[in-house]
Amino acid sequence: MKMKTKTIIRTLCAAALTSTLALSAQATTLTMSNWVPPTHFVMTDILQVWADQVGEVTEGRVKVRVLPKPVGSPAQHWELARKGVADITWGNFTYEPDRFKSLWFAEMPFNGDNAEASSVALWDTYQKYLSTNPTFAGVQMLGVGSLGPGVINHGSKDIITPQDLENQKIRMGGPIQKRLIEELGAVPIAAPATKAYELLEGGVLDGSLHTMESVVNFRLSEQLPHHTLIPGGFYDGTFYLVMNERKWKKLSEEDRQAINKVSGAAFAQLWGQEFKRQIDNATASLKETGHQFSAPSPELLEKIRxxxxxLMQEWAAQGADFGVDQPKEMVDFHRKRYLELTGE
Structure with missing residues (x-):
């Protein structure tokens, strides 16, 4: 009897082991390249959350493994996915402004104060107008997101009128921000946000363009105590989450459908909710510590407008060059979706 029981146990254990090995063999592991610190909220509260969701909805058949370090610079991450150096990457469209000129409209002033609504509106606009655009070929677009309302931040004074900006050295990124700074009479200094601290400390900059969460998360609170909040944002930023197209097509139809359920609009919502939360928390925290918040004068607001x-007219006139036949229609659709999502 004991021998029979042992035989049954061995058989069951062998079957369980075989089943486990079979599942492991069937599981597909996708690599993700991430270029922010592993403790940054984009990684912990957005990308890792999405990666975990992928594992859940595919019942473990697809896993996302974040690489220990990025396989290229932030600006290279679109190409890294397209070429398959990493299976999945994320990045900022602004890092390749000429390539992604079709999205400039979503980075201009007055895009919106609600990062969640602007992110979802951007996804809906991409799906309707840009998903077949050759610019985006070679990857599977898994999601997009907006940075949220950009703010004029200064180290020593409130920026209220156009005269307050004259000859001020302001850090910026991308052609839209550069044009805004130049035409408002300030001196644009091109530098990544990660360099703002040392440039402010060294006196190279008088101010810097950031969202409120960026002021806190890049530890610039002491260097930038003055903030001018432009209704709808002084500028915005647009981001992507993409996967190598060949690798995507190798997944089963069942798994692709499952991943799509937590991607697209769902990812845009996840992204936007977290950025909105970070912005709201940062704003409240800085107000509590005595930072100065200003509204622009009508003169400054009119000049920005x-x-x-x-900028919008010049961009729209070049629509054919970046594959958009009806650029104004696309902009109007994006605005309409944003207003629908915010209930305005």
Whole structure:
């Protein structure tokens, strides 16, 4: 009897082991390249959350493994996915402005104060107008997101009128921010946000463009105590989450459908909710510590609007060059979706 029982146990254990090995063999592991610190909220509260969701909805058949270090610079991450150096990457469209000129409209002033609504509106706009655009070929677009309302931050004074900006050295990124700074009479200094601290400490900069969460998360609170909040944002930023197209097509139809359920609009919502939460928390924290928050004068607001209108007209006139036949229609659709999502 004991021998029979032992035989049954061995058989069951062998079967369980075989089943486990079979599942392991069937599981697909996708690599993700991440270029922010592993403790940054984009990694912990957005990308890792999404990666965990992928494992759950595919019942463990697809796993996402974040690489211990990035396999290239932030600006290279689109190409890294397209070429399959990493299976999945994320990045900022602004890092390749000429390539992704079709998305400039979503980075201009007055894009919106609600990062969740602007992120979802951006996804819906991409799906309707850009998903078949050759610019985006070679990857599977898994999601997009917006940075949220950009703020004019200064080290020593409130920026209220156009005169307050004259000859001020302001850190910025991308052609839209550069044009805004130049036409408002300030001196644009191109530098990544990660360099803002040392440039402010060294007196190279008088101010720097950031969202409120960026002021806190890049530890610039002491260097930038003055903030001018432009209704709808002085600028915005757009981001992507993409996967190598060949690797995507190798997944089963069942797993692709499952991953799509936690990607697309769902990812845009996840992204936007977290950025909105970070912005709201940072704003409240800085107000509590005595930071100065200013509203722009009507004169400054009108000047920003004038620069934006000129930029938008120039951009729309080049629509054929970046594969958009009806750029104004696309902009109007994006705005309409944003207003629907915010209930305005």
């Amino acid at each position: 004038s620069v934006r209108d000129n």
